[in-house]
Amino acid sequence: MSRTLHRIGARCAARPWLTVSAWVAALVLALGLAAAAGGTTRDDYDVPGTSSQAGTDLLRERFPDLSGTEARVVVHDPNGAKLDPALLDQVASALRAVEQVGLAGPAQSSADGDTAIIDVRYTVPVTDLPDDAMDLLRAATGPARDAGLQVEYAGQVPEGEKPTSHTGELAGVLIALVLLIIAFGSVVAAGLPIISALVGLGIGSSGILLLAALTDIGTTAPTAAAMVGLGIGIDYALLLVTRHCEGLAADLAPRAAAARATATAGRSILVAGAIVLLSLFGLVLSGLAAYRTYGYATAIVVATVMTAAITLVPALCVISGRRLIRRRRVGHTGPRRPPMTARWAARVGRRPAGWALLALVALLALGAPALDMRTWPQDAGSQPTENTVRRAYDLIAAEYGPGAYAPLVVAVDLTSVPQGSVPALREQIAAVPGVATVSEALMSPEATAAALTVQLEFSPQDERSGELVDQLRAEVLPAGAEITGVTAVFVDIADLLAERLWLVVAVVVGLSLILLTIVFRSILVPVKAALVNLLSVAAAYGVLTMVFQWGWGSRLLGVDRPVPVSTWVPLLLFAVLFGLSMDYEVFLLSRIREEWLATADPLQSVVRGLAATARTITAAALIMVAVFAGFMTNADIVTKMIGVGLATAVALDATIVRLVLVPATMMLFGRANWWLPRWLDRMLPTLGHGRALPDVLSAENATNEASRPARQVSAR
Incomplete structure (x- = not known):
């Protein structure tokens, strides 16, 4: 794997402008295809194999006029006066004339007569309605609004209309850019991860629209995919840029540094991305079409941003030259004080049992409220008051x-x-x-x-x-x-997802354990990684329960009363969070494994691995938190919950887990971390991280010598 990645990085770095041009062409082509042939997102509310679906199917078969989706028009006089029956009949008649409406009315008046409900039944499911279905409803009810009455809409048709504001997401990207500038001290270095992530996101989002032309994709699936893809894309590119800058600081030529970064950071990106894709595969086992579309949409975006990180970022790094690093780092040879993270790791190493226990108690305390979690699918009563x-x-x-x-x-x-x-x-x-x-x-x-x-x-x-x-x-x-x-x-839905959650957890964790065992050549490390990631997920569940179900601070998010945690959220959050948490685990463990192979010192390998990655992981986590926090401003309450859960889990994962729990437990277990039975070692394929990189380094030296003139020009 490492040799292949080294060749990929070297080729992309050798022809940087050709590589960038290819990505720009791919982006333009994808956007053009999506505009010309892309479909529209639609929700699928069918729940196959359930009692409610059997009733729905019976209605569709025997009641053609009631076989489709529904909407409800609510007409209210704010002054408390009785509504005019003739006006209500006029509105009902206009609604019957709307395209694909089977039945509408008669109006059902309230006891005091100042409110009426007009039920509208369509002949097709909500997935087959035209894009302007809500506009047609509004036009039909125009006479009531013209008379000064309040008109609101309920049911599946208006619930499928999602707000299009992306202010929060854009704010998250800007915050991420600021954090990257602080982390690198270079505007150029800060811009590369953003550019790579946005290019990958643009192509991936276009792929989602093209898929929507072939099958139903849920209306909120692209938002969730963008949330995850943007955060992961920036993280992956950040990791590679960081390793590239380390190579430049070690006086490697830009092409050689890019090839080395792709061989080392690139394999971490591939392994982490593979685990994310495995986690998303778990959504297919949910039994619901809505979850499958979440999995497909997010997997498309993750695959594109991962590919962009491995191929586009090396080219951008070479084009940027030595402007990626601070000037004061180049040529610095004097003694340096150990980084703060190295001093922190050494401090944890002096009392690893105490620190591990403290971190464990903190995570369990945050996760405890999840035992009181009540889940219920999103409904109109959970929406913000500005929603019709x-x-x-x-x-x-x-x-x-x-x-x-x-x-x-x-x-x-x-x-x-x-x-x-x-x-x-x-x-x-x-x-x-x-x-x-x-x-x-x-x-x-x-x-x-x-x-x-x-x-x-x-x-x-x-x-x-x-x-x-x-x-x-x-x-x-x-x-x-x-x-x-x-x-x-x-x-x-609640019963089905409660039952399927454990199946998804078992499959995702099991597949991840197998992959991590192959990659890290260890039994203990994968098991420990899975357990601490499950603790992070449990803590996120606990925070969701406190914020939304108990109402602690929910008004700050625009939720005016306590609501159950949406049934859609726990399973989706597990699939996404387990993959995201494994990202940081793989980043950290990969570096520790490299140090272990080089020194065979169980304590110093942890100290050096943490010192080398903590800054990158912390910066990446802050960026992810900023991106996910931007989605908390979304009007849709499910998106708010996903944003809160992801931001919480990432923040905990990069602090309590990666800075305390993981190094403390690895120091406690020492050499046992890397124990693997010989018979199993012979059976497992080698994908990287399990061996040193002599072949890659030899190839790197050859590349460095070949590119030395370019390096000298860049240095001048």
Whole structure:
């Protein structure tokens, strides 16, 4: 691996302008293809194999006019006056004329008459609606707004409309640039990681749009992919630029330094990127299309930014020459005081057991609140008040009751259940405590199915709503009757993801252990790496619970009340965080492994490895935190949660874990860190980090000699 990477770095460095031109051409081509043939992102709300999906499928088959997605128009008079029935009929008629609408209305007025709900049912799923679906709804309800009434929208159609502001993300990039300038002391060096990450992100994002033309990609998947890809892209490029600068400071020619950086840092990038991709593969096992699209989208971006780091960055480094390093570093030969990180590592080494215990207690304390975590999919009640679905939610809850926003639908298959038993079934459902109202049965055109609308006394987020759905399924409904609707779907999603989480954890951790064992030729190091990364993930879960579920500081993020942690978040965060945490683990362990192979000193290899990487890891972590913090400003609450979770985990990982727990445990175990049975060592392939690099260094010396004239010109 190292020899191959050395050749790649050397070739890219030997023809830097050709390499940069190729990447620019690829970016322009990708953007052009995405503009010409790219699709649009759409959410897929199907949950195959669940009771709610069986009910939805029955409705689609037997009730063509009710087979698609839905929207709800809420009309309210702010002055408290009764609404004009003729105006409501006019709005309902306009809604029926909207493209792909099957049914609309009649309007359901509140008890005091100042609010009305008009249900709109489409004939197609939300994924098949045109991009201007919300514009058509707004146009149809124009007469109500013209009359001075408040008009809000609820349901899947408006929930799929996402804000397009990227102010927070741009602020995160600017902060990252400032941090890079501080870390390198060079504007040129600071700009290279940003350029590489943005180029890779541009191509990867274009790939997502091209994929969206072939399959459904969730509306928030590109945002999550950009969040992860931008942070990882900057990190990977930063690692390679740092190793390149070390080579320049050692008086290597730029081409030789770039080749050496690609051979050493490049293999760390490949291993770390492979673990990230393995972690994202875990999302495919979730059983939900939404998670699969998260995995595909993020994997595309990670692959492109990783490739950019290995090929584009060496070329940019050579073009930049010696401007990448501070002048005072060149030619400095006097004695230096050991770096602060080396002194810190030595301090940890004097009492490794105490420091390890302290770090462990801190992580466990932060993770403890996760034991109280309650998950529930995102719904309108969690959104910020400036969002129309949140305003519609509040109006419906105030005028019709907390359970009116997302009523249940009982779909009855009359080929299995006698039609004459439907009235009795309606009475049985209405008699269950917690059920507010049950509508009259709506019969399908061929009288082969019936649908009952059930309103609960509780909001969708209330734990009692889920318990009531389970009770109705277990005790009331006969075979052939299924509960569907938003709340029932949420119950099934929560149950499915709670079950699949452990499968994903087992597969991702298992595959990562195998890869790390091959790379580092050790049993203990991979196991320890997996355990400390799981601690980081648990701590992130605990912080999410405190911030969102307990409400500690949530108002600072624009969340006006405590809400459950979104069901979508824990599994997604695990897949992403485990990969990101392994990035820093691989960066640190790779350097420690190099020092161990060179010195065979278990204590000094940790001290030197930490001293060499701590500055880079800290800078990379600060940059990632800045990028992820930018996404906390996003209006979508799931994106906020992802931003908080990622920023928290990265901050903890780069401080408590990498500066304390990992060096302390490695010093405790000493030589045992690198123990591997001989029979297993012979069986495993060699991918790098497991051996020294004599062949690479010989090739590097040859490259250095060949490029010496260029180095002398650069020095002048």
